[in-house]
Amino acid sequence: AQSVAQPEDQVKVAEGNPLTVKCTYSVSGNPYLFWYVQYPNRGLQFLLKYITGDNLVKGSYGFEAEFNKSQTSFHLKKPSALVSDSALYFCAVRDWPYNTDKLIFGTGTRLQVFP
Amino acid sequence: DTGVSQNPRHKITKRGQNVTFRCDPISEHNRLYWYRQTLGQGPEFLTYFQNEAQLEKSRLLSDRFSAERPKGSFSTLEIQRTEQGDSAMYLCASTSPSSGSQETQYFGPGTRLLVL
Numbered sequence: 001a002q003s004v005a006q007p008e009d010q011v012k013v014a015e016g017n018p019l020t021v022k023c024t025y026s027v028s029g030n031p032y033l034f035w036y037v038q039y040p041n042r043g044l045q046f047l048l049k050y051i052t053g054d055n056l057v058k059g060s061y062g063f064e065a066e067f068n069k070s071q072t073s074f075h076l077k078k079p080s081a082l083v084s085d086s087a088l089y090f091c092a093v094r095d096w097p098y099n100t101d102k103l104i105f106g107t108g109t110r111l112q113v114f115p
Numbered sequence: 116d117t118g119v120s121q122n123p124r125h126k127i128t129k130r131g132q133n134v135t136f137r138c139d140p141i142s143e144h145n146r147l148y149w150y151r152q153t154l155g156q157g158p159e160f161l162t163y164f165q166n167e168a169q170l171e172k173s174r175l176l177s178d179r180f181s182a183e184r185p186k187g188s189f190s191t192l193e194i195q196r197t198e199q200g201d202s203a204m205y206l207c208a209s210t211s212p213s214s215g216s217q218e219t220q221y222f223g224p225g226t227r228l229l230v231l
Contacts, residue, residue, distance in 0.1 A: 107155070
């Protein structure tokens with residue numbers, strides 16, 4: 001069965017420092033991976049996705065993610081964190097078979113960026 | 116704003132009552148999904164539609180839950196005889212598959228349900 005794991009419940013980083021939010025996956029077949037962000041009392045907002053191609057995926061708001069097949073990871077990164085990046089981040093994988101399109105989410109990582 | 120909309124945003128009800136939520140997807144998106152998110156967890160898939168056809172339902176969707184998308188546009192999710200365990204955020208998402216089915220799901224703001 002498809003699954004993703006987010007090993008850190010919380011990540012704290014100082015504003016201006018680089019940030020990394022970790023995600024590992026377990027899939028049958030080629031992985032379709034996604035990152036979403038959720039602000040308080042809001043729905044999920046799409047950041048980026050990996051389907052195929054370049055292992056470094058660039059997304060919204062300066063975020064990027066690196067797909068690493070050997071380590072089965074898809075970590076979210078940003079070179080310089082902003083206080084406004086503080087939110088809940090979810091990694092997700094598309095379920096198999098792909099015709100269903102449904103997403104399987106991790107448990108989320110709360111990012112706190114302090115001034 | 117032409118994003119996914121959901122109503123109501125918040126609902127408080129007493130145990131045993133019925134509730135209904137509405138989702139309006141992005142215009143012309145033919146696939147619509149419902150997810151449930153409880154505190155401290157990621158969203159969990161409930162069901163999805165392609166046009167008006169309900170193609171898949173999760174085991175999470177008990178007999179008390181029913182979803183419809185009568186004209187292939189908006190969708191409703193009804194919970195009958197609500198229980199305290201139904202308290203959660205109910206999220207709707209939509210997408211428009213083309214060849215390859217690699218499309219992104221766009222989520223609405225959610226409906227937060229509290230069952231007293």
